[in-house]
Amino acid sequence: MIEKVAWVRLDEGRLLAARTHGRDLFHLPGGKPETGETPGQTLVREIREELGVTLDPATVVPLLITEAPTDGNPASALVRTTCFTADHTGTPAPCGEVAEIACLTHSDHPRAGATTRDVLDRLAVAGRLLLR
Template sequence: MTEIIDKIAWIHIEDGRVLCARSKGKDTYYFPGGKREAGESDIDTLKREIEEELSVHIKEDTISHFGKFQAEAHGKGIGTIVNMSCYIADFEGELSPASEIEELAWLNYEKRDQVSKVSQIIFDRLFELGKLMK
């Protein structure tokens, strides 16, 4: 039986590198974001998760949908799939790791092997679009 994990992610790019986060005790980077709570919209989830993890506020009027990506979930059993809806948005505040986040990193395409499978697919797409530098 396939288990689906529904996640919302924030893609923030500066100077050809994308912001990624690493949780405490983990060795793999992910796009910031997380799972929705009961009754939450994608936008509500995005804003809440980014504030919890990175201590910044997403500017709602700048949010745009980047795409939906799917892959085998990292660190889960076989048959567990993650569906990730990705959004691009501006923010207010100073980025600072919070909650379960131990480290923030700005990764270019050459660091693709340091991210989860679904994140690798997103890295490929960003690189194809010329948004991520090698």
């Protein structure tokens, strides 16, 4: 099982997602912890590196946990992603390994990786995500 963290940022019913260089699918911004990091520290670091914004560590709150197959890897490999919400300063923009960002609705399901599709579904069922 691969452990990751991700930032769930909704803007007017749309979910912020990122596409890395060389990939076609959009994913939630975030990543894997480095040795000794807490999940919150990982999230703050990854979001700064990927989107150029600063998360307020005092507002990092767990939202949900999802398990989904890894994209582009054997079907037996699973990713457990702990998704957080958090306040931020700055405007998200592609940085580092991120080539593009987008705000997705549920109709963007085919453009998203497995974990992001699961989160899109959950947010749509909860009435927090635009369907189109």
